[in-house]
Amino acid sequence: MLLSHVHQAITAAPEIATTLDFEVIIKFADLVCWMKDEISSVQPPHTDCDVSRLASLVPGTNVPVVPTFCNFLMSALGITDELTKILWASLKDVAWNLQLGHESAVKRRVQALVELFLQHGYPHNIMLYHFRPPTRTCLDPQCAHSARGTDHTQLQAHELGEPSSFNATAFTRALGPIPARSTSFYCRRCHTRYYPNYYVHAQATTRTYYHKQTPKFLQIAEHFFVEDEVCEMFASLMCVSW
Numbered sequence: 001m002l003l004s005h006v007h008q009a010i011t012a013a014p015e016i017a018t019t020l021d022f023e024v025i026i027k028f029a030d031l032v033c034w035m036k037d038e039i040s041s042v043q044p045p046h047t048d049c050d051v052s053r054l055a056s057l058v059p060g061t062n063v064p065v066v067p068t069f070c071n072f073l074m075s076a077l078g079i080t081d082e083l084t085k086i087l088w089a090s091l092k093d094v095a096w097n098l099q100l101g102h103e104s105a106v107k108r109r110v111q112a113l114v115e116l117f118l119q120h121g122y123p124h125n126i127m128l129y130h131f132r133p134p135t136r137t138c139l140d141p142q143c144a145h146s147a148r149g150t151d152h153t154q155l156q157a158h159e160l161g162e163p164s165s166f167n168a169t170a171f172t173r174a175l176g177p178i179p180a181r182s183t184s185f186y187c188r189r190c191h192t193r194y195y196p197n198y199y200v201h202a203q204a205t206t207r208t209y210y211h212k213q214t215p216k217f218l219q220i221a222e223h224f225f226v227e228d229e230v231c232e233m234f235a236s237l238m239c240v241s242w
């Protein structure tokens with residue numbers, strides 16, 4: 001994040017400079033950036049999940065997950081509801097685009113904040129890792145073909161619904177085992193449930209994986225996910241252990 005971005009935010013909202021440490025501003029931007037999927041998940045997939053649309057998703061609106069998210073930020077950063085709104089209004093654009101080109105740096109900084117997720121996120125079902133399918137619409141071409149209409153209405157017709165969420169454990173190399181959350185979605189048209197790593201038709205006996213390559217987190221049991229770096233570490237240890 002460039003200092004000019006912070007300067008613009010402070011210029012627009014002097015309360016930030018007079019009330020908050022620079023460290024809090026960085027944490028806010030990192031947390032928002034890390035939780036983009038969490039924030040944008042409240043929006044239907046047929047709308048653009050750009051930050052201008054999210055501008056209306058602030059405390060006081062009727063969108064359910066955002067107050068939860070803001071409560072997490074308030075609690076984790078130790079700031080008031082009013083300051084959370086001001087930070088959101090001033091820095092949302094910067095935070096939303098922070099990850100571009102800086103994924104590993106953001107990941108390192110957010111992993112250092114794991115205690116915040118454990119202490120303040122867990123009560124709100126906000127975890128450091130929330131595994132979701134990589135799509136929010138049905139991938140079956142035949143299912144897609146059966147829905148007629150404009151692109152917009154077709155997309156609306158293919159929206160996955162009926163989310164099913166549960167707590168899980170993520171095994172990571174940097175942090176060890178930590179609480180996580182997993183959510184799957186269902187397509188009513190073709191009776192397929194979409195999980196974070198794969199999808200399964202209601203009458204199928206096999207899974208279809210999304211990725212040709214190993215996903216970042218591999219679901220090894222219903223409630224357990226293993227980071228690819230842990231898998232690689234095991235493979236290396238097996239090679240050199242004798």
Ligand SMILES: [Zn+2]
Nearest residue numbers: 138143187190
């Ligand atoms: Zn479908």
